[in-house]
Amino acid sequence: MKLDTKKILILGGSGFIGNAIYKELCNYFDTYGTYCHAANSFSSNKQFVHYNLEEDDIVEVLEEIKPQVIVSALRGNFAALVIAHNHIVEYITKEDCKIYFISSANVFDAYSKYPSYEMDKTLSESVYGRLKIKIENMLLRLPKDKMAILRVPMVFGNSSPRVKDMKKAILANEPVEVFPNLILNVTNDDKLTQQIHYLINRNKTGIYHLGSNDLTHHEDFIKEVLERVGNFNPIIKRVYTTNEDRYLAVLPKTNKLPKNLQFTFQDIIDHHVLN
Numbered sequence: 345m346k347l348d349t350k351k352i353l354i355l356g357g358s359g360f361i362g363n364a365i366y367k368e369l370c371n372y373f374d375t376y377g378t379y380c381h382a383a384n385s386f387s388s389n390k391q392f393v394h395y396n397l398e399e400d401d402i403v404e405v406l407e408e409i410k411p412q413v414i415v416s417a418l419r420g421n422f423a424a425l426v427i428a429h430n431h432i433v434e435y436i437t438k439e440d441c442k443i444y445f446i447s448s449a450n451v452f453d454a455y456s457k458y459p460s461y462e463m464d465k466t467l468s469e470s471v472y473g474r475l476k477i478k479i480e481n482m483l484l485r486l487p488k489d490k491m492a493i494l495r496v497p498m499v500f501g502n503s504s505p506r507v508k509d510m511k512k513a514i515l516a517n518e519p520v521e522v523f524p525n526l527i528l529n530v531t532n533d534d535k536l537t538q539q540i541h542y543l544i545n546r547n548k549t550g551i552y553h554l555g556s557n558d559l560t561h562h563e564d565f566i567k568e569v570l571e572r573v574g575n576f577n578p579i580i581k582r583v584y585t586t587n588e589d590r591y592l593a594v595l596p597k598t599n600k601l602p603k604n605l606q607f608t609f610q611d612i613i614d615h616h617v618l619n
């Protein structure tokens with residue numbers, strides 16, 4: 345029996361982050377997810393519905409499932425993502441429903457000299473960062489208790505595409521790229537989903553920075569992760585994007601989570617194991 349009857353719909357429930365959230369929540373809430381191309385794994389799962397943001401109207405999915413909580417963990421065509429979130433905002437305005445939107449540290453990628461905090465003004469030089477800002481700004485017009493913006497740094501973990509790609513590169517004798525001047529905070533699927541579980545359970549809304557409390561150089565971090573995941577001598581390719589240190593970090597200040605949900609980049613390194 346579910347402990348709570350809250351109905352949750354995860355858009356992008358078949359993806360790396362969306363599926364990790366689904367697995368974290370499904371034993372506690374009435375949890376649903378969408379898939380698009382990954383029909384092989386999800387079409388026979390009753391909790392999952394097919395949704396293609398380039399062809400389908402999200403409102404039809406929302407009216408079918410009638411969730412109280414929407415988690416948006418989608419990737420896809422940028423223009424279609426904007427339209428979909430526009431329709432989600434209209435739906436939420438009318439219904440008893442709130443949204444948790446997975447945003448990114450890239451909403452601050454135009455600021456290279458400092459880490460960023462929740463209330464800092466967003467500014468991005470990248471198309472991806474600007475898309476996230478556009479959707480964030482749409483959500484910020486909703487009543488405060490109806491939306492949460494979750495800004496997430498790079499997500500690692502044994503099953504993450506980032507770590508899998510590094511392993512693949514090594515096995516193929518190809519170099520692993522590191523960015524020596526990049527200073528960042530990090531997370532993994534486990535920490536991120538525990539934090540999101542807490543936020544949903546407590547009905548928390550607002551802007552959250554969900555990464556490690558401390559910062560690391562990308563190069564040092566990747567080298568330590570590689571030491572954990574394999575006993576090999578990887579070829580490292582240093583990619584210099586600037587000569588000066590550049591920050592891509594989202595630190596918590598205003599909306600801190602309880603101590604037991606806070607962590608360091610070393611915790612993320614230690615979580616990687618040989619398999």
Ligand SMILES: NC(=O)c1ccc[n+]([C@@H]2O[C@H](COP(=O)([O-])OP(=O)(O)OC[C@H]3O[C@@H](n4cnc5c(N)ncnc54)[C@H](OP(=O)(O)O)[C@@H]3O)[C@@H](O)[C@H]2O)c1
Pocket residue numbers: 355356357358359360361362378379380381382383395396397398416417418419420421446447448449496497498499500
């Ligand atoms: N991974 C990171 O390090 C990271 C860091 C910060 C923020 N984020 C954000 O977190 C979110 C999820 O990222 P992720 O790494 O989990 O990505 P992912 O593994 O590529 O998952 C993307 C999800 O979107 C779905 N999708 C793709 N094309 C679609 C379409 N045309 N219509 C409907 N659904 C579609 C996928 O479904 P199918 O697989 O079934 O096609 C999948 O469920 C993204 O918004 C990303 O910006 C990720």
